[in-house]
Amino acid sequence: MRPRLPGSLGSRLFLILLAGLLCGQGLAFAIMLLERDQSARAVMLTTLQRDVAVAVALLDRLPAEERAGWLPLLDRPTYRYELGPGAAGTLGLPSRARMIADEIRIALAPRFPVRFDTVPAPTERLQGHTVLADGAELTIDVRPAMRPAASWLPVALGVQLLALAACVGLAVRLAVRPLARFAEAADRLEPGRPATRFTEAGPDEVARAGRAFNALQARIARHLDERVRILAAISHDLQTPITRMRLRVETGAEGPDQDRLLADLDEVEALVREGIAYARSVHGDVEPTARLDLRAFIESLVFDYQDAGRDVTLTALVDATVATRPQALRRILTNLIDNALRYAGRAEIDVRAREGRLAIAVLDRGPGIPADKLEAVLLPFVRLEESRNRDTGGTGLGLAIADQLAAALGGKLTLSNRAGGGLEAIVTLA
Numbered sequence: 001m002r003p004r005l006p007g008s009l010g011s012r013l014f015l016i017l018l019a020g021l022l023c024g025q026g027l028a029f030a031i032m033l034l035e036r037d038q039s040a041r042a043v044m045l046t047t048l049q050r051d052v053a054v055a056v057a058l059l060d061r062l063p064a065e066e067r068a069g070w071l072p073l074l075d076r077p078t079y080r081y082e083l084g085p086g087a088a089g090t091l092g093l094p095s096r097a098r099m100i101a102d103e104i105r106i107a108l109a110p111r112f113p114v115r116f117d118t119v120p121a122p123t124e125r126l127q128g129h130t131v132l133a134d135g136a137e138l139t140i141d142v143r144p145a146m147r148p149a150a151s152w153l154p155v156a157l158g159v160q161l162l163a164l165a166a167c168v169g170l171a172v173r174l175a176v177r178p179l180a181r182f183a184e185a186a187d188r189l190e191p192g193r194p195a196t197r198f199t200e201a202g203p204d205e206v207a208r209a210g211r212a213f214n215a216l217q218a219r220i221a222r223h224l225d226e227r228v229r230i231l232a233a234i235s236h237d238l239q240t241p242i243t244r245m246r247l248r249v250e251t252g253a254e255g256p257d258q259d260r261l262l263a264d265l266d267e268v269e270a271l272v273r274e275g276i277a278y279a280r281s282v283h284g285d286v287e288p289t290a291r292l293d294l295r296a297f298i299e300s301l302v303f304d305y306q307d308a309g310r311d312v313t314l315t316a317l318v319d320a321t322v323a324t325r326p327q328a329l330r331r332i333l334t335n336l337i338d339n340a341l342r343y344a345g346r347a348e349i350d351v352r353a354r355e356g357r358l359a360i361a362v363l364d365r366g367p368g369i370p371a372d373k374l375e376a377v378l379l380p381f382v383r384l385e386e387s388r389n390r391d392t393g394g395t396g397l398g399l400a401i402a403d404q405l406a407a408a409l410g411g412k413l414t415l416s417n418r419a420g421g422g423l424e425a426i427v428t429l430a
Contacts, residue, residue: 010176017168025164029157048079048100052140053107055081060112060132067136079142086127086139089117097126100142104128114140178206185213242269292329294320294358298351301333311346312337318351320358322429328405329427332413333360335398336425340364344422358429365422374415378403402427 055074059067059081071081093101093116101116108114112130119125121143128140185198197217200210242265249261295317305312333349340347344366351360369377376382380400399415402425406413410430418424 010172013175014168014172017172018165021164021168022161025161049103049107051076052079052104056108056112056130056132056138056140059138064134064136078145079140082139082141083136084139085137086129086141087119089119089127091117093118093126094124096144097124097142100144101126101128104140104142178203178209182209182213238268289323289325291321291323292326294318294322294351297326297329298333298349298360301330301337302349305337305347310341312341313346313348314350315348315363316350316352318353318358320353322358324409324429328409329429332402332405332409332427333362335402336362336427339398339425340366340423343367354428360427360429362425362427363418363422365418365420368417368421368423369415371417374417377415378413 058074059070062070067083071083074081097116097118101114104116105114108130112132114128114130116126116128119127119141123143123145125141125143128142130138130140132138181198198210198213200207200214246262246265249258249265252258298314298317302312302314337347337349340362341364344364346364348363349360350363351358353359377399380397382400399413403413406427412428414426414428416424416426
């Protein structure tokens with residue numbers, strides 16, 4: 001089964017770089033150990049050659065009765081000297097033993113011929129046998145062994161690997177952080193909402209990308225502004241011919257046709273008014289910010305609906321004072337309440353503090369909205385009911401206006417379906 005890579009780019013870069021550096025570090029460590037082994041072997045063989053030549057020459061010149069006293073002084077960690085034939089051995093030498101034997105032969109030739117054999121032992125062991133000038137037998141017992149690595153070496157290697165991982169993590173973080181900032185800036189980029197400029201700092205590539213991103217935001221804003229101005233101009237200019245048409249119809253013959261024409265003109269006028277309201281909401285044409293007693297504001301709004309005979313109730317309300325734009329907030333809540341009354345005949349208002357921010361929820365028990373349409377209905381002229389009848393579906397601008405005005409207030413409008421049926425529209429205030 002093919003291994004699955006981590007999902008994030010930072011994790012992938014970290015693993016790839018760390019694996020490459022660890023492989024390089026491991027290779028360097030292996031080369032160092034190999035070079036250490038070869039250097040130690042060369043030093044050992046050179047020292048062995050000279051030491052054996054001196055030791056055998058010394059023993060040869062000493063009186064026979066003094067030789068035994070000198071043997072402990074001539075012993076080394078990997079080889080020692082014995083007077084006599086030594087232990088029983090077998091012919092044939094491994095490759096490293098032959099190398100050691102050749103060095104000893106070179107050191108003692110031609111005066112002291114040497115015969116070598118292998119002594120059975122748990123570790124490698126060989127013996128060289130020679131005869132001194134007075135006929136005494138001398139055995140050179142060699143037990144080759146590498147000097148063990150220093151006890152601090154694994155600790156140093158572990159510290160080095162940790163430092164390597166930390167450096168790789170820091171490098172990956174520095175490389176990926178601009179991408180994360182780009183993603184955050186792109187998530188915040190929404191039509192009609194205040195644009196947040198990307199910081200044009202850091203490496204040249206990041207600064208250049210930041211400038212391009214800011215230029216893109218500016219182009220989008222200009223494009224949207226131009227479209228909104230066109231919409232506002234068309235909607236405004238339509239009012240005059242609609243008024244003239246209404247005057248002509250009203251002065252004409254009375255009857256069913258006149259009533260139908262006046263109803264159509266009412267619908268067109270409503271659409272024009274909504275278009276102008278949407279253009280103003282997108283363009284930020286709203287009143288200055290003022291401090292508002294939220295409890296009194298919500299109660300006044302609900303009482304107005306109740307006085308008009310509409311079924312609007314309060315289920316929860318908090319005491320709070322907010323700095324906002326009252327008319328814009330009223331328009332948002334009015335659009336949401338009218339939408340609930342249109343589809344459910346009843347609306348509930350719930351005001352609570354959620355995650356440290358004030359949230360005003362308008363709830364109903366209507367048919368709700370399909371999950372895949374919850375975002376689309378916040379766009380202008382998107383209606384789930386296609387008859388274009390004001391009594392059943394409105395103009396398709398009410399939710400779009402509420403969404404734009406919520407953004408202008410620094411808040412957010414979110415829609416979700418309620419358990420058991422119905423819609424929940426939540427306006428979160430900054």
